[in-house]
Amino acid sequence: MSKKKKFYVVWSGLNPGIYPSWDACQAQIKGVKGAVYKSFDSKEEAERAYASPAYEYMKKKKAGTPTFTLDTLPPVVERYALAVDAACSGNPGPMEYRGVYLGDGKEIFHFGPVHGTNNIGEFLAIVHALAMLDKQGLKMTIYSDSRTAISWVRKKCCKTQLDRTDETEELFQLIERAEAWLKSHRVTIPIVKWETEQWGEIPADFGRK
Numbered sequence: 001m002s003k004k005k006k007f008y009v010v011w012s013g014l015n016p017g018i019y020p021s022w023d024a025c026q027a028q029i030k031g032v033k034g035a036v037y038k039s040f041d042s043k044e045e046a047e048r049a050y051a052s053p054a055y056e057y058m059k060k061k062k063a064g065t066p067t068f069t070l071d072t073l074p075p076v077v078e079r080y081a082l083a084v085d086a087a088c089s090g091n092p093g094p095m096e097y098r099g100v101y102l103g104d105g106k107e108i109f110h111f112g113p114v115h116g117t118n119n120i121g122e123f124l125a126i127v128h129a130l131a132m133l134d135k136q137g138l139k140m141t142i143y144s145d146s147r148t149a150i151s152w153v154r155k156k157c158c159k160t161q162l163d164r165t166d167e168t169e170e171l172f173q174l175i176e177r178a179e180a181w182l183k184s185h186r187v188t189i190p191i192v193k194w195e196t197e198q199w200g201e202i203p204a205d206f207g208r209k
Contacts, residue, residue: 006039082099082140083102097110
């Protein structure tokens with residue numbers, strides 16, 4: 001039985017495009033740092049994918065329901081961007097965070113809950129987004145409504161006052177991993193403060209206020 005033919009989309013490589021074989025695709029990505037590519041079962045699927053942002057085809061959790069529409073975003077906000085946010089029931093308390101792609105409003109990643117604080121969640125969400133984009137070789141603006149978390153990321157240090165206990169040990173291990181990633185990578189992706197008073201709630205908001 002012959003192997004099913006696949007088509008390969010190269011979003012970032014020597015010559016971005018659609019290729020009819022793995023050998024042809026490989027020639028465009030070999031030795032290219034941060035190459036972005038994916039295989040598809042039909043030419044039609046590949047054509048649709050190539051006409052869309054590569055980000056939409058990242059491996060992610062089951063897509064959530066869009067929390068907004070493009071026409072509700074202020075004109076100054078980039079669409080090819082991520083918004084991140086955290087929620088905490090009590091401070092400290094059960095904390096979770098997530099990232100939403102502004103191109104379609106879908107949830108790209110979600111983590112938690114773990115025992116923590118809102119600021120720590122915001123910090124981890126930004127680093128999660130940075131690491132994911134770096135791994136995929138993509139570059140897009142990250143929006144956060146936490147001035148504190150943005151400051152911590154720029155200083156490569158989570159300056160929390162939360163005590164390290166058995167209850168928070170898992171969280172502190174995540175913090176250490178995030179700080180280590182920041183110290184070992186040069187961050188060039190723009191991290192922009194989401195101006196809630198002017199633009200409304202950030203699209204990644206959990207809606208629990």
